[in-house]
Amino acid sequence: MSVSEKYYPAEPTAPVVKTTTIPGPESAKGIKSLGEVFDSRPVYFIADYEKSLGNYIADVDGNVYLDVYAQIASIALGYNNPALIEAAKSPEMIRALVERPAIGNFPGKDLEGIIKNVLKGAPKGQNNVWNGLSGADAxxxxxxxxxxxxxSKQRGYDTAFSAQENETVMKNQSPGSPDLAVLSFKRAFHGRLFASGSVTASKPVHKLDFPAFKWPKAEYPSYKYPLAENAEYNAAEDARCLKIVEELITSWHIPVAALIIEPVQSEGGDNHGSAAFFQGLRDITLKHNVVYIIDEVQTGLGATGKLWAHEHFNITPSPDLVTFSKKFQSAGYWFHDPKFVPNQSYRQFNTWCGDPAHMIIAGALVKEIQENDLVAKAAEVGDYLYGKLAELAVKYPQHIQKLRGQGKATFIAWDLESADKRNALLYKMKQNGVNVGGCADVSVRLRPTLTFEKKHADIFVSILDKVLSDF
Amino acid sequence: MSVSEKYYPAEPTAPVVKTTTIPGPESAKGIKSLGEVFDSRPVYFIADYEKSLGNYIADVDGNVYLDVYAQIASIALGYNNPALIEAAKSPEMIRALVERPAIGNFPGKDLEGIIKNVLKGAPKGQNNVWNGLSGADAxxxxxxxxxxxxxSKQRGYDTAFSAQENETVMKNQSPGSPDLAVLSFKRAFHGRLFASGSVTASKPVHKLDFPAFKWPKAEYPSYKYPLAENAEYNAAEDARCLKIVEELITSWHIPVAALIIEPVQSEGGDNHGSAAFFQGLRDITLKHNVVYIIDEVQTGLGATGKLWAHEHFNITPSPDLVTFSKKFQSAGYWFHDPKFVPNQSYRQFNTWCGDPAHMIIAGALVKEIQENDLVAKAAEVGDYLYGKLAELAVKYPQHIQKLRGQGKATFIAWDLESADKRNALLYKMKQNGVNVGGCADVSVRLRPTLTFEKKHADIFVSILDKVLSDF
Structure with missing residues (x-):
């Protein structure tokens, strides 16, 4: 029995399409009504989560879509997972919701166990976690x-703050509020608050009208595909981009304290970087005393065939901080150097210090993934799916360009010939019962759950073939 | 039958103190053990939430404290409230946790009802909400x-972005990333992320070593107490502070787009501002086209004897944005001008757009508060408690100075003669079975729940009297 059969014995065996337009009439009515209390302009359809199951999401018109987007790449195991339902009904969950604790001051006696369960999901090389609320927050x-x-490296970890630091910080002035930068990459997405927004550079709409820190943007490699046929070009591209990183670090007008990067730039177009590139960044950050942060908000929790995508790269020594959210349900960062715990308490602190309710779900997710070997299974189904898509790419070379994600499980994407065509494809796939997402302007990104199996891949490929044949 | 009797028929009738030191031995063991996976240095004790009830919080040593701090001012109704337990067990809650939706794209059919229940808690003059995750996020x-x-007021609400804006924003440069400021106040606390941290100025520990936006800090009034005896001085203080605000707005090196202020500066020492001061800010912000933001993260949800503290001021026209979190359990901002919804979708957007799980709890809280008239009851018990404390202030003039919060329900604070004495009082209160919090350096702040009644006030005052008599 496959895992999807075990979890979801009643999972649909195919999409059901009942309306010719998406959103259908009931969804359209719901979107209009919801619009009175919420910005419903970006809503695709009104979901019926009672009727959604496993890899299928239902809407209020009775349409049932095979879901290879999984919210915004944020559902790990599928809808109405029985293990998560059990976790949601547990007495510790009720307490986490009703007695939402300020865990930094008044943790409950179950907190230690909750965090230990979360920590079982840490990347190789990391053994500690700090908890937050969202990807931007993380x-x-x-x-x-x-x-x-x-x-603390400049000052000495145990050195007290100077009177000048204590005084200037209250005025947002240096040295108490030092002018320091985080280096990020063009096309990156790391969130939409003000510091996270300052390192985001995928689309203007995310950032327009907001003040930003004057922080540098390096170039993320743009490879030629297929990778195997363009090894020399791509190695030169890595070298070019690494050189830019080092130049920015040594020449920027304020010190670069940290570097943040995604293992695959997701929102920015599913741009992949090589192991050599990521190791090169480790070497440069060590040489120049820059904190190395890997953002695994979208790539984490098994989606690429490793529990954490950067584990593909065997970066040595391990990156300093690894951030997570989305599919993990809880958010935060992993670390291993105890000096990332500040020298004084209350420096990394806030009222809630994370959210035990979602940490309980995260712990249950990690347990299910490990006990059912879901990362290895995702890798296997991903190879299968990639092979099928590579065949379709031969058949439809205009509509499936730059197919990428080989060896990265189901974390697969490709480009269409234009933004209009890409948008038309996303819509026509919905009309044929598949919920699929895009990224950047011309890319389609696949983000199915970890219970997406060969039978689901076959349905997806067959519908894609049908849609493209009419394109 | 009082509300606390209705909700908590088995609520303790007095604190229980079993250990001579706080934390007791079991808590100390738990703090040490928790410290292996979490920064447990700020932990006061390990709570036992199964055994906590109503206004009493239990710890793992069997101590049971009357809780007038309520986590960090973040529990509205008391522990193990039956109405919240029911909400936590509801099918819609299970779905919100297990199918955590990206509500901007795939809202469930229950979302509209969830938001409408939240909206029943809006301040007078506000009729819309945008949802976030924490006070800083809000x-x-x-x-x-x-x-x-x-x-949009400069450009025209419907005017498209210029090519230059679209290009410069990707480099964090003006005009796409404009240099604009938010004005805040000395001693303010608005959170600990980078923009929220830039408007926070209560203690260096919240901000040291973080880059900050160069935004201006005005002065929050420092009144003389009792207010009634110092009306002339305090009116002059309002005028002085308003003048500084206007000078900063007109002279700061970049435009001031918004002003943010707490109705009572809480973390910064329970500093109160008058209705005239808050109306003065409305007049200045209107005159200079500055968005007026009231931060009700700590003061909101009935704690001051109005549902929202700024309702004491009858500000006309209403403030533009009112932020909330903490006791509300869910976070976000209220608004009334539809032009605070951006001209394009995806500008105010993120994966989750709030958290329906906590929004469900928030809706249940609003319902309980309104059906049981808990705001008026808090006002009544606050008057009673203030009267008793005013008597104690005569008896212990050194230890109860600048008693404040008259007419603001139980949102009461006072100063001690020194930080050492204040810290000693907080500790001795715990040793006598009362969990109470401080703010700034020398202040004690009371933040009991909305089910805190005269019988609880009597216990609190009696223990405070005992502790102070030995002081």
């Missing part, structure tokens, strides 16, 4: 940890 | 709304 908390660490 | 989301609104 990245900004990591920046705080990075800045404190960077300054 | 404030930064409000800043985003404010910056977009401010720029």
């Amino acid at each position: 990245n900004e908390l990591a920046f705080k940890a990075a800045f404190m660490y960077y300054q | 404030n930064e989301l409000a800043f985003k709304a404010a910056f977009m609104y401010y720029q």
